[in-house]
Amino acid sequence: MPHTRIRLPRLLAAGALRGVRSRPEEVLLGCALFLFASAARAADGPAVFGIPVDFILFAATLLGVALFHHHVLKVALGGLAAIAAYKIVFTGFKTGDGLAGFGLHMAHEWVLLVNLLCLLVGFALLARHFEDSGVPEVLPKLLPEGWLGPFVLLVIIWVLSGFLDNIAAALIGATIAASVFKRKVHIGYLAAIVAASNAGGAGSVVGDTTTTMMWIAGVSPFDVVEAYVAAAVALLVFGFPAALQQHRHQPILRNIQAAHRIDWARVGVVGAILAGAVATNVTVNLKFAEAADHFPFLGVAVWVVLLAAVPVRKPEWSLMPDALKGSIFLLALVTCASMMPVEKLPPASWQSAFTLGFISSVFDNIPLTALALKQGGYDWGFLAYAVGFGGSMIWFGSSAGVAVSNLFPEAKSVGQWLRHGWFIPIGYVAGFFALLLILGWHPQEPQKAAAAAAQVVQAPTAGKGL
Numbered sequence: 001m002p003h004t005r006i007r008l009p010r011l012l013a014a015g016a017l018r019g020v021r022s023r024p025e026e027v028l029l030g031c032a033l034f035l036f037a038s039a040a041r042a043a044d045g046p047a048v049f050g051i052p053v054d055f056i057l058f059a060a061t062l063l064g065v066a067l068f069h070h071h072v073l074k075v076a077l078g079g080l081a082a083i084a085a086y087k088i089v090f091t092g093f094k095t096g097d098g099l100a101g102f103g104l105h106m107a108h109e110w111v112l113l114v115n116l117l118c119l120l121v122g123f124a125l126l127a128r129h130f131e132d133s134g135v136p137e138v139l140p141k142l143l144p145e146g147w148l149g150p151f152v153l154l155v156i157i158w159v160l161s162g163f164l165d166n167i168a169a170a171l172i173g174a175t176i177a178a179s180v181f182k183r184k185v186h187i188g189y190l191a192a193i194v195a196a197s198n199a200g201g202a203g204s205v206v207g208d209t210t211t212t213m214m215w216i217a218g219v220s221p222f223d224v225v226e227a228y229v230a231a232a233v234a235l236l237v238f239g240f241p242a243a244l245q246q247h248r249h250q251p252i253l254r255n256i257q258a259a260h261r262i263d264w265a266r267v268g269v270v271g272a273i274l275a276g277a278v279a280t281n282v283t284v285n286l287k288f289a290e291a292a293d294h295f296p297f298l299g300v301a302v303w304v305v306l307l308a309a310v311p312v313r314k315p316e317w318s319l320m321p322d323a324l325k326g327s328i329f330l331l332a333l334v335t336c337a338s339m340m341p342v343e344k345l346p347p348a349s350w351q352s353a354f355t356l357g358f359i360s361s362v363f364d365n366i367p368l369t370a371l372a373l374k375q376g377g378y379d380w381g382f383l384a385y386a387v388g389f390g391g392s393m394i395w396f397g398s399s400a401g402v403a404v405s406n407l408f409p410e411a412k413s414v415g416q417w418l419r420h421g422w423f424i425p426i427g428y429v430a431g432f433f434a435l436l437l438i439l440g441w442h443p444q445e446p447q448k449a450a451a452a453a454a455q456v457v458q459a460p461t462a463g464k465g466l
Contacts, residue, residue, distance in 0.1 A: 046090065054091065057083045058336050062362050065333075065396060066414035072396070073325055076332035083336050093339065109338050111296050112366065116334065117327050118299025119167055120403055122306055124323040125315040126273050127171040127407070132316075133266035136179030140254045143180065149252045150189065151243035153177065154196045158235050161200030162207050164274055165281075165298075170197035170400035174407050184250035190411045191421030192242030194401045195392035199235055199431075202388035203228035203381070206281050210369040210387050216285055216292075217373045219380045219444075226381035226439055227388070234389060234431030238423040245420070269309040276305040326406035330399055337364035348377030350441040354432055356383070357390030361397040365390070377443045382435060393425050394418070 046053045061079025065072050087093060088102050095104035130136070143149035157173035164172075173193045177185045201207025203225045205215035211224050280301035284292045291297075306315060345368070346352040356368055365387040372378050372387075391398030395405050395417045405411040418425075 052341055053086065054083060054340055057086060058340060061333075061336060066394075069413040069415075072412060073329045073332075076329050076336075080332045080336050083339055087339055091341070105339065106335075109335065111293065113331050113334065114296040115299040116331060116399060118296060118303055119165065120327040120330065120399060120406075121320065121323045122273070122299070122302040123165070123168045123171050123403065124319055124406060125306060125317075126168065126270055126302075127175045128316040128319055129266050129273075129313065130172055130270050131175045131179065132263065133270065134262040135267060136176045138262065139176055140180045140252050143252055145252070147243045147247035149180070149243075150177075150246040151239050153180070154192055154235065154239045154242065157193055157196040158200035158231070161197045162204040163278060164207075165277055166197040166201040166208055166398075166400045167403050168274060168277070169200065170194055170404050171407070173197065174404045178407070180252045181246065181250045182253055185408060186246045186249040186420065187408075187411050187413075187416050188420030188423075189242050189246035189249070190404055190408055191392070191395070191401075191417055191424055192238055194395075194398065194404050195238055195389065195421075195424050195427065196235060197400045198392045198398055199231040199385075199389050199427075202231045202385045205285075206278065208384070208388045210365055211384050212281065212285060213366070213369050214373065214380055214384065219373075223380045223444060224384045226435065227385040229438055230382075230385040230431035230435035231389065232431075233434040234427035237430045238421075238427035241423045242421075263313075266313050269306075269313050272309060273302055273305045276301050323406060326402055330396065330402045333396060334364050334366075338367065340367075342367060342371065345371050345375055348372070348375060348443060350379070350382060350436060353378060353382045353386050357386035357428055357432065358393070360387045360390030361393040379442050380444060381439075382432070382441065385431065385435065389428055389431070393421075393428065 048056060057079065061075065061083070064075035064079065068075055084102060088098055092098065093101040093105040095101050095108060140149075143152055153173065153176060156176075157169050160172065161169035170193055173196065174185070174190065177189065177193060198208070202211065205211045205221045205224055211227075214224060215221060277298060280298050284297045288297075340363075345356070356372070360368060369383070369387055372383055392401065394414055395401045395411055401411075411417060
């Protein structure tokens with residue numbers, strides 16, 4: 001079978017180019033997969049042209065998601081089954097061989113997966129609470145007229161994400177957009193909402209999973225906050241064209257004379273859930289960081305408040321099936337990524353940090369961040385921006401993107417996301433090099449032992465799962 005084995009990568013690439021017609025997705029997805037595969041050439045195990053078979057299977061899964069966006073859940077679950085079966089039979093896991101190794105691997109990942117599931121489903125119910133509160137209907141009176149209104153909304157999302165989980169910030173922003181634009185939200189603007197939420201959390205140690213991981217590992221919050229320089233530049237670069245695009249597609253609709261009643265009880269429920277999530281995040285990471293490796297505190301906290309508020313206002317339980325389907329899709333990709341044999345990253349430099357941003361669009365940024373912390377030598381502000389914002393380039397590249405796409409299924413297309421959200425990759429590049437020119441690259445070593453940094457791969461706060 002040597003002939004078949006040699007042609008496999010070519011067949012995958014040819015299929016991608018035939019199935020994806022527009023150039024943006026060819027370029028970005030192809031470059032990300034190339035960088036992704038190149039980083040894995042040193043891994044052990046069966047390989048084709050030096051690329052481990054594990055990565056070829058994962059690449060095929062990602063291409064399947066990109067090409068068959070109406071069947072993403074089936075593709076993701078099929079890819080997960082194929083990768084798991086391959087590793088059980090042929091290579092084993094870091095935790096051991098065969099089914100026993102797979103079981104131990106999943107036992108190692110369950111905290112992250114449960115947190116993601118709880119947050120994605122819980123925040124979907126929170127978004128409906130917010131929508132039904134009547135607050136989004138009042139906002140058209142408060143936002144500026146013309147294209148500046150959509151831009152100010154992106155700024156609000158950017159600010160919210162600095163202290164809220166970025167899934168929550170993205171869903172709140174998408175809910176407001178659905179109201180002020182009467183659900184006629186352009187796909188490019190949806191991509192900008194996700195980008196604003198991911199960029200806004202990049203400089204805050206409570207705004208994103210990756211920055212929280214750095215905080216747990218001993219990186220000072222002041223070493224991360226410089227990412228806001230890049231995030232602010234990126235917001236300006238992608239925010240203005242996205243706002244103009246949305247204004248042409250559907251301006252903000254105002255009805256100044258209409259009387260809108262705000263349900264303050266629902267507003268209180270939303271505030272309580274968000275306050276509980278923020279308080280749990282800060283308390284656990286400051287006081288119980290080691291225990292957080294063994295229990296999904298954040299996801300459980302969201303559901304405790306959500307269920308406690310049922311006597312006040314019941315959630316829209318009918319949203320659960322669709323939210324669960326979208327969540328399971330993301331969990332399948334995160335699990336696939338966790339099984340990849342990534343043992344090390346290229347030597348730390350601004351070039352490698354820049355590259356990690358593109359890899360983050362197709363690969364789970366949690367293990368990437370854990371490996372970077374273990375390796376050391378990065379400027380943590382650059383790394384936080386790269387892995388935090390990079391996932392915005394593709395709809396399934398971050399948990400915020402998956403959450404927003406669950407509200408707007410038309411966004412579940414790599415081609416449409418890249419075609420209409422072309423300004424997101426440009427914003428990423430502009431922000432990164434603005435940070436490089438303004439502050440420069442100043443690598444720092446982690447403040448804790450490498451062993452402590454290695455443990456944060458199980459960090460419980462799941463602001464960005466992929």
